Amino acid sequence: MFAGETEFVKGVVAMDGLPDPDRPEVCFAGRSNVGKSSLINALTGRKGLARASNTPGRTQEINYFTVGESHYLVDLPGYGYANAPLAVVEKWQRLLKNYLRGRVTLRRAFVLVDARHGIKPVDEEIMSLLASAAVTFQCVMTKTDKLKKGELDKVLEQVRGKLQQFPSAYPELVLTSSEKGDGIETLRAIIAGID
Numbered sequence: 276m277f278a279g280e281t282e283f284v285k286g287v288v289a290m291d292g293l294p295d296p297d298r299p300e301v302c303f304a305g306r307s308n309v310g311k312s313s314l315i316n317a318l319t320g321r322k323g324l325a326r327a328s329n330t331p332g333r334t335q336e337i338n339y340f341t342v343g344e345s346h347y348l349v350d351l352p353g354y355g356y357a358n359a360p361l362a363v364v365e366k367w368q369r370l371l372k373n374y375l376r377g378r379v380t381l382r383r384a385f386v387l388v389d390a391r392h393g394i395k396p397v398d399e400e401i402m403s404l405l406a407s408a409a410v411t412f413q414c415v416m417t418k419t420d421k422l423k424k425g426e427l428d429k430v431l432e433q434v435r436g437k438l439q440q441f442p443s444a445y446p447e448l449v450l451t452s453s454e455k456g457d458g459i460e461t462l463r464a465i466i467a468g469i470d
């Protein structure tokens with residue numbers, strides 16, 4: 276699938292703006308600064324693609340990308356905007372819930388977790404939301420290059436422990452470093468295998 280041209284399709288602010296559900300899609304969720312834009316750029320091989328859609332004002336949008344014709348990659352805005360006005364947060368949360376519950380072609384969510392920090396309460400919140408929307412999810416550890424192996428193993432143990440409360444979570448973690456390219460092929464293969 277990743278041989279094709281990568282394109283930014285659109286930023287969606289309401290359910291009626293979603294593209295036709297004509298192909299399987301996967302979404303990416305994670306706290307601000309977790310490395311989501313970097314990961315999407317590494318996956319698609321297009322520098323600046325996700326960042327371009329990450330400019331202020333677009334942060335509350337669901338951003339759609341195509342890679343070839345086979346799948347949509349969906350970039351959900353980073354959560355944990357402490358400073359956003361409540362009305363904005365509530366509107367966004369409503370859209371997110373409706374998207375997760377109502378998108379028939381959504382096959383899997385990848386929840387990005389910073390390898391240095393492990394699963395934080397705000398990550399557990401999104402996981403609970405995914406679980407209640409019956410969306411299966413898989414954790415992708417980001418920035419693994421920042422840790423020594425022993426340190427990483429400790430965090431992975433924490434993550435595996437936390438995931439046990441979520442029966443709909445895939446037990447296999449994907450370890451990535453957008454900086455070094457580690458895990459990117461693995462993640463591409465996982466996505467390509469989803470239909």
Ligand code: GDP
Nearest residue numbers: 306307308309310311312313418420452453454
């Ligand atoms: P986003 O807010 O989740 O989209 O995060 P970004 O992709 O913008 O990344 C946040 C910061 O982490 C930036 O300074 C990136 O350069 C850095 N970063 C992202 N991925 C990696 C990685 O794999 N390794 C390292 N060392 N830094 C990373």
